[in-house]
Structures are given as C-alpha cells and as structure tokens.
Amino acid sequence: MDTTAMLIDVAILTPLVAVAGVLTFSRKPNLREGVSLIAGVLLLLVNLKLYASFNHGEVLSRQWLEILPGLNLSFRVDALGLLFGLVASLLWPVTTLYAIGYMRGHNEDHQTRFYACFAIAIAAVMAIAYAENVFTLFIFYEVLSLCTYPLVTHAGTEKAKKGGRVYLGILMGTSIAFFLPAIIITWLVAGTLDFQQGGIFPEQTPIALLSLLLVLFVFGVAKAAVMPFHRWLPAAMVAPTPVSALLHAVAVVKAGVFSLIKILVFIFGLETLQQIPATDYLLYLAGAGVVLASLIAMRQDNLKARLAYSTISQLGYITVGVLLAVESGIMGSAMHIATHALGKITLFFCAGAILVASHKSEISSMVGLGRSMPITMTAFFIASLSIIGLPPTAGTWSKWWLLTATLETDHLILMGVLILSSLLNIAYLLPIPLRAFFPGKQAVSGPVAIHEAPPAALIALCFTALACVVLFFFPNPLFELVSQIFSEGTP
C-alpha cells in the first residue's frame, strides 16, 4: 500500500474532520471558523501533493469497500479529477474567508449548521472528483444534493422552503428517475462501471440503447442544469451568498458538468459518442439552452438571479463542448470548469458584498455604486470580462478552445450560437459595473454613506478576481493538466 494514495482518503476525510471541529466549537465562532479555514488550507495542500505525485506519473488509487458484488467504492486520481479537486479546494478556504465576513456582517442564524453542511459538501465534492467508477460518483452525487439542501433552505422562510423543494425535487427526482436506471442498465450491458479510456460499452451494443442511455445520463445529471432541468439553480439562489458562490457557481454545478464529462468521455468514449445520433440532438438542445438562458438572464433585475441564469448559460458551453466529442472540445470544457469557476465565484462574492454593504439586491438600484464600493465593482468588472471571454482574463482560453472545437467539427451554427451568447454576456454583465462607475445623468441613489464590505469578504473577492487575470498570463499548468486527460493509459 503506497502512502501517497492514502492522500485520497485524507482529501475526503479532512472536511469531515472539520465538521467534527465545527460542531465541537459551535459556541465559539472564532475557533469554529478557524477550524474551517485550517481544514481548507490543509485540503488545498493535500490536493497539491496529489497533483505533484500525479505529475510524477504515479498511479494513485484507493479501494474502500465493495458495496455490491463487483461494485466498489473506489477512487483514482486522474487529470480531470485533479482539475476539479484543485479548483474546489482552492476556493473552499477563500469562500470560508468570505463567509466569515458575510455571515457576520449579515447576522445570519444557525452558522454552525452552515459551516458543518458546507464542509460535508466539500467532502462529497472531493469524493466525486476522485471517483473511480460511476457507482461511487453517483453515491456522492446524491450526498452532495442532500447536504446542500439545508444550506439552500438556510433562511427558513416560506420562499427558502419553496426553493428547497424545487432544488431537491429536481436534483433527486432526475437522479433517481434517469441517472440511476442509466447506471444500472450500463452495469448490465457493460459489466463494469469503471471509467476507462475509450469507454466501456462492448462494440455490438445497439445504437438505440446507447442513445437512450446518453439521453438518460445527460438529463439525469441535472446538476449540469441542461434545459429543461435547470429550474433548481435559480431556486437555489435563496441560499446565503457564500453558498451560491461556492456551491452553485462552483461545487454543485461543476460536479454536474464534471460528471457529464467523465461519463461521456470514459463511459461512452469519444468514438462511440460520435456515432450516436442522439448526440447531435442533445448538442443543439444544449446550444439552444445557452442562448435561452442568456436571454432570460438579460431580463432579471435581481443580481443573483441574473448570475444564476448566466451560470446555466455557461454550463451549456461546457455541455456543448463535451457533446462535440472531440479532444479540443473536451479540453475547452475542462478548462471552462476552472475559468468559469473563478469568474463566477467573484461575481457572486461581489453580489454578496453589495448586499451586505448596501442591502441592495436589484441591479437597477446599483447605479453609481462604484463610487462608494470601487474595489468590489472593479472586481466585478474583471470577472465579467472573464465570463465573456475577453483578454486579459482567464475565460479567453476556454472559450478559444470551445470555438476551435466547433470549427473542427463543422458545427458553424453552434459557433454562431456561442458567439451570440458571448455578445449577450456583454449586454447583461458589463452594464452593471459600467453604470456603477459612470451613472451619467441618472440620479445617484444612496444618501447614506455606503462603505466597502467587511475586509474578510474584500480579500476573498480580490483574490479570485486576481486569479482570473493571473490565469490569463500563466495558463500553462492548467493547459498541461487538461491535455493529460487523454494521454494517460488505461487503468
């Protein structure tokens, strides 16, 4: 048993130990948040160590136990998992830092429950990232749905309850009605559920069955928010902003698209995927979703709702990238997981900072806010650029690869769709910071003095905004990581 592989256990268990710590110190807020922060930093270090070992060519895998004959709870580090694990573990301590500022600034109740559920969610994310088979992935996918439910309903109001109902109803409903049967059928057809280079289906599998499975998987993984199963994401926006930021811009939705990439690439395999007729239909469905979600986003005045629809649209990019079934598309999608995460979390941080500092949640009331909150609004501007995909921000690279992939596969319409949606991004994101700084002739509301958000929150959002820029100039580590998705040998 090599000890480096044990680090996978450590990665999953660290947040769980943090849960124990959080519960122990429930009466001492400083210690409680300290535990979360330390666990976050430790987790990041663990993931970095995994990354280093992986780069040395070590095969890291762990088997926990056999739940059903032939079906193991087992984990294995690969490039895609590392990407997801690193992104999540990098952003967890940052979000915790932000949450300290936000939750205290906002005087939220039940903070212990909040931090505890948050840590469980991260543990589930780690397990999803390093899952070796669909079975393991599914188990922790469900755990993630369940442990984020108390976070969504955190406020306990009628609206929160309703949001929670939609959230759990769609996520659990689709996973039980589509995802689970897809897994069981796959297991019966292929005899294995392990992720393997080139897919696991035997060659003589009928195309009709594969089509059915593909549709079941794509809709079953509702965390990827493929329309028409996207309603849970706007519903989840009733949660406190740190939750929206980390979970509904990074962990949960990325778990969805991550699962999709994993399943499509390592269960179906790119070649099989290209032969299935359903792929094209789903591709255009996802493309339509990209534009539709952007259009809906334009009509939202509530900032968090607009960001939520923007997320749905951006997740559509990733889904499109995977369904193109070429390497450049997958690489673009994988990179977009990271770049969109950084951009969107910054935007949510800003939204929360504005809420805490000025109690404003409607975009129309944020005109002229740039004067009193310059740092926040600058960060918002940078992150918007990244979401749109303009230099000098990280989003440029992933969109570049995605567009290349559409060209490569001669999907010119889709290319048009992606470009159109990016233009729409400009239309619904950029005016917010611009009008904050240059209110023009409109009366600037806000007679009371508005200051920047608490320092803890500011540090966090500056960090992620900066990361967007840094990743533009130094994209190489990211690029090297995603290019290894296909280069590693079969396990």
Next chain:
Amino acid sequence: MLSHLPILQVILPLLGAPACLILGRGKLAWLFALLVSTLSFCIAATLLYTVYHHGVISYALGGWQAPWGIEYRIDLLNAWLLVIVSGSSTISLLAAQSSISTEITLDKQGLFYVAWLLCLAGLLGILATGDAFNVFVFLEISSLSTYTLISLGPNRQSLWAAFRYLIMGTIGATFILIGIGFMYIMTGTLNMADLAERLPSASESPTVFAAYAFILVGISLKLALFPLHLWLPNAYSQAPSIVTTFLAASATKVALYLLIRFTYTIFPSEFSQFIIPLADIFVALGIVAVFSASIAAIYQEEIKRAIAYSSIAQIGYMVIGLGIGGVLGLQAALIHVFNHALMKATLFMALAGIAVRIGATTLTSMQGLGRKMPWTSFGFVAGGLSLIGVPLTAGFISKWYLVSAAALAGRWPLVFLILLGSLLAIIYIWRVVEALYFKSAADNSPVKEAPLTMLIALWLLILGNVYFGIDTRLPVSISYEAATALVEGRP
C-alpha cells in the same frame, strides 16, 4: 440441545406467554418478554448460520417421522425470515415498555406482553413448520393475538380497526384453511414436501386448482396486497405505536413468505406459470399498489397512517419482484423484505417516540419537533431516506436489485415505474421533514427527547439502515442462495 433448535424457536415464546401472565404487570413482564424474544433471536441466528453452512434442517416433532408426524423444516428462506421476525420483535420490545407506558393502562400491560409473545410464537411457527395445517394453526395464533394487540390502542377507534381486521383476517385464514382442506382431499397429506411430490399427479383436477386459488387470495389478504389492503391503514394507525413497529416489520413479511412457499415449493410450477398468468398479475397489482398507496400516503394528515400506506406500496415492490421472477427477481424481493423491515421499523419507532412525548403523530402536531427532539426526528429522516432509496442506505440496495431484475428481464417500462414510485416516496417523506424542521410549533413548550430505551432501539435501527447500505454481504449472499434454491428446487 442444538438439534432441537427448530422447535425451541417456536416453543420458547409459546411457553413464555403464560409465564408472562404469571409474572404479572409492568416491568417484570417486560424484562421477561424481552429476554424470551432475545433468546428467540439468538436461536434464529444460530439456525441461519447452521442452514447456511450445513444445509436444510429437518426436525420431526415428537420423533414422528414425516409425512405422518409434523415436520419442522428450516431452509435458508425461512431461516432468513425467522431472523427478521425475531429481530424486529426484540428491537421493538426493547422500546416497548417506555412506549406503552402512556398508551396502555398498568393493569393491562402484563397482558400486552402475553399477547405479544403469542403473536411472536405464531409468526415464528408459520415460518418454521413444514406442515401445511400447522401453518393454519399458527396463523390463527398470531392473528388472534394481533387483533388483541391492535385493540389495546389508545383511542376507541382501535377497537373498530381491530374488528375490521378480525373480519378480513378471518376470511383470509378461512380461505387458506379451505385451500389446505382441498389439497388434503386430493393428496391425503399435509406435509409440504410430501404435497409437492403428490400434487403434480393431481394437478389436472379443478379441486387442486381451486385450492391454489383459495390459498392465494387468503394469503393476499394477510399480505395486504392491493386491492385486499383496506384493513391495514386502520390497523397500523390505531394500534399502540410499538405494536405497529413490530407488525410493520414482521407480519406482512410472513405472509409474503407463505406466498413464496406455496408458489415455489408446494404447488407445481405450471400452476403459477401457465394456468394462471400469476407473474403478470403480481406485477400489475404491485404497480397499482405502489402508485395508489403512495399517492394516498401523500394526502394523509396522520403520519402513522401515511407510513402505513407506504407499507402497502412497499409490499407492492416485493410482489413486483416475485412477478419478475427468476433468481434475480426473487432475490430482489427477499432483500427488500429485510431492508423494508429495517426502514419501516425505523420510521415507526421514530413516530412511537414522538407519540410518547406529544401524544399524537399528526402533521401539524409534529411541527417544529426537529429542534425539540433532534435525536428522534433524525430517526424519521434516516428511515425516510432509506425508504426513498438514497445511496449508502439499505433502501438503495433494494432498489438497485429490483431495477436490475426488471432491466435484465427486459421490462423497461417497469424500470421507470419502479423509480417513479420512489419519487412519490420523496414527496410523502419530505412533507414530514419540512414540518419537523421548517415549521415552528404552535406552542413553544419544551418537549423532551424520547425515552432512553426507545432512543437506543431507534439508533440501532438507524445504524442498521446505514450498515446494510454499505456492507451488503449478509443480505445479498443469503437472499441469493435462498432464491437459487427456490428456483432450482421447483417441483
């Protein structure tokens, strides 16, 4: 001593009952009943171990060899059921004293344990015996004591519920008796193994056909198979809470055992395969049971009643498993028998705990209990998650096998209907979860946790749900062996 275990299994509680009467009221009777039940469980476990490793045990009562004497015959199927029934009796008895303290007056408590032990003896007797007439005798013992137990319920309606069950149950038992009588007329024997040998030669006769039909309907009545389920919701919701816990986990399972025993071991296979399209009838009735009962459960205000309806739905799943047939279908049914006992005992135990403290289990009276009785309320959540079939709980394993069985038999619509049924379970469980955690109570008077013994029993069950959702070797291997033996040993 060891060779006498099969009869000790039955005789111990049967003799324990009058002894309980002598011991009188209250605690002493409880401790004695608990002791007897625990011993029964140990015997059952030993029997299971012996059968699993050394094969079928045949025990001739009084040294009179079969087919003249009464034979007790323990194979894997009934050894498995013996463990389930005696186990659920023991765990319910552990909590019984605290639970009935508020529901049954002191002078009747001694009698309560007498009836309980008689009921246990009856159920174990049905399982252990290899003699068809003996089945009827023990069926009556268990039924009569069950009517008594139900009528001890706290409200006057319990008398009415018991009376209705008495009528229905007696009709069922009479049908079974008529069936057994017909078989005896045609073959001149009552021993099951002997019957199985002789029935094929008489299978052309309409009398045997009628016998089979009578027995099927009679058992279906005891099983509460749709549409013969009408007695169950009343009986379960009006009985003393702890009695419901015991009955829900054991009584219907025993009826299912009889169904399997008569269909697979006694009657010739062409009966259930060709003469009556039994498999299709089972699947159809099972599906209707799942949907009608789940929908009914959604609209119940009284939660004990809602969970009782859920039992009818779960019986539907087991019967679907039987209908699918083959080793896998049978195995799915047998696994679900065990897992359902676990999850239903958990749910009813949690409700019993709530009933002790607040005297009611209506949805409105349970509002806000999540904060006041966190340990008990969590029991309901855990049982509910298992019922829905969330991964890492026992219910998931059931669902996995049932769906696998349906998929492998190529019954695709069935796959989705089964899963759709669990979506309904989400709804009726989540109504309660929302009431427990998100509604605030009408009065803010503090409520104590459930009594210690009940909490211990509840948490043992919760741990059981989780343990058997992770380590599935025991139920999977035993149900596989039992199902294989049944299918291969078919006459």
